[in-house]
Amino acid sequence: MNKSPDSLPPQLRGILGARPTRRGLLRGGALLAAAGALTACGTKGSSNTGADACTAPTDTSATDKTLNFSNWPGYLDEDPGNAEVHPTMAEFTAKTGISVEYVADVNDNNEFWGKVSAQLTACQSISRDIMVLSDSTAVKVVRQGYTQKYDLSKMPNFSKNLAPMLRKTEIDPENDRMVPWQSGLVGIGVNTNVTGEVRTIDELLTRPDLKGKVVCLTEMPDTMGLMLHSLGKSAAKFSDDDFDNALAKLQKAVQSGHIRKFTGNEYVQDLVKGDIAACMAWSGDVIQLTAKDEKIKFISPDEGAMLYSDEALIPITSAKAGNVMKLLDYYYDPAVAARLSAFVNYVCPVAGAQEEMAKFDPELARNELIFPSVETQKKLEVFMLLDEAKDKDYQSKFQAVTGA
The missing domain is CATH 3.40.190.10 (Periplasmic binding protein-like II)
Structure with a gap:
């Protein structure tokens, strides 16, 4: 579970810094199971219950230039003087006119799912247009039909720059259900x-x-x-x-x-x-x-x-899928991805970002924990889909x- 440094003993705060760690505890998807029986394979809902009976609302992105984004703590760049200001997000808003209400309220996969599952099962809005969940949880949410499909024709950066090691994975063969935010x-x-x-x-x-x-x-x-x-x-x-x-x-x-x-x-x-x-x-x-x-x-x-990857999903009840796709495609611009990765320090899912980072931080760009070498990638595996x-x-x- 993520723990804020403010709750730690004083002697640890300097080491851990201001950003909480990201990876939350998972307990076998108990809350997901309670929300409805999950299908055995594939990424398509298989019953007429729960979210499978929902239809995504008419997209209002053309007239409603807003987004609500739920993510993990420490997963977006911050202004050194004001943690509530996110420079890359501010630039996205300036470029597109889409304002983003960004909330780091995903501290644990099951805990977050417990907040939103009842509404999604009832086809009710969860007041979020993007939610980021760990891959082992995300696949269960997608299977049950709680998410919308991405239109890859509207996401040229993502289609071009998704890292080869994350393409056509077992959990998302067509790469049209989940967009890796970080790995x-x-x-x-x-x-x-x-x-x-x-x-x-x-x-x-x-x-x-x-x-x-x-x-x-x-x-x-x-x-x-x-x-x-x-x-x-x-x-x-x-x-x-x-x-x-x-x-x-x-x-x-x-x-x-x-x-x-x-x-x-x-x-x-x-x-x-x-x-x-x-x-x-x-x-x-x-x-x-x-x-x-x-x-x-x-x-x-x-x-x-x-x-592993943490996946950006569009809830089935969101009416702003178009805005979501613009935002995620923006973050698949290698220059933007490089700046984000320089802050969060996780494995970057965007091809070309390493070369962009090398322009402003050559040493960090050589870090294998952000950009695994081809040799390292050969030894990496994603846990088998169950x-x-x-x-x-x-x-x-x-x-x-x-x-x-």
């Missing part, structure tokens, strides 16, 4: 003030000097993706036996006392203080820490890191090991 890597975070570098998941879970000083993530796809990689299996395509074997390896590390606990974003506090030596970690969190203490490092494990029954089964098994 990130799941790998290893290490505080080298208290231990040496950790290069592999096997090291993380077996090295004697790390016993009791390791934290893993509460999100099943991220932790289990790395565990599958540690067995030489693909996280993008695996069997039930593969999953069970990877879980058994994780359980062994838990039972031996090697793993201290499973957490969400709160691992950053323990990593900064040195209370833990190493952990499974999200890249954007760690790169923000590294800027304050170069001894804190994110390492892409030798077995390969995991890749149907509802399989997801429930795997989540249950995982939580039995983590104690959730």
Whole structure:
């Protein structure tokens, strides 16, 4: 769960800076399931209940030059003197005349979904035209029919500049249901003030000097993706036996006392203080820490890191899809994307942004946590798409090991 630095002990605020971390806890989509039965595959609603019975309203974008945008904290550039001013967004408004009410109120996927699911199920407005959800949640929302399709003919920048590694993915084969806002890597975070570098998941879970000083993530796809990689299996395509074997390896590390606990974003506090030596970690969190203490490092494990994205969706009840597409296409201009990425420090989903960033910050443009090299990309995988029954089964098994 995201935690504002204002709520942290004073000694940590300088390290963590003013921006909260982004990646929220996921608990198996319980609220999504409560909103309606989710379909087993594909990205199209499959029943005549819930949002499947809704029809998107007439688009009023031509006459209503406004947008309401819900996003995660720390996911838009800010003016150094006023955090409520977002320079790239202000330029979009000046260019198009579309004013944007921007709210960073997505602190947790399930928590946010709990705010809006009832209205969407009843085909009622949620007073939002864009909502950004993590990919494993976004696919469930899309499946149930709670979102609108993008018209790619109106999004030339997106169509041209979406990064190759994010094209034609299993969760959105035509890239017309979700627009990646930012992406990130799941790998290893290490505080080298208290231990040496950790290069592999096997090291993380077996090295004697790390016993009791390791934290893993509460999100099943991220932790289990790395565990599958540690067995030489693909996280993008695996069997039930593969999953069970990877879980058994994780359980062994838990039972031996090697793993201290499973957490969400709160691992950053323990990593900064040195209370833990190493952990499974999200890249954007760690790169923000590294800027304050170069001894804190994110390492892409030798077995390969995991890749995730946070997806921009148009709610089925929005009447401003045209405005949304203009906004998102604007952020797929490489020059704009470069400025945004220089602030948020997550993996940039826009091809050409690296070259643009190199014009004003060559060192940052070489950072593999923002622009993974082709060689690194070859080792990145997105966790396999699961149907509802399989997801429930795997989540249950995982939580039995983590104690959730």
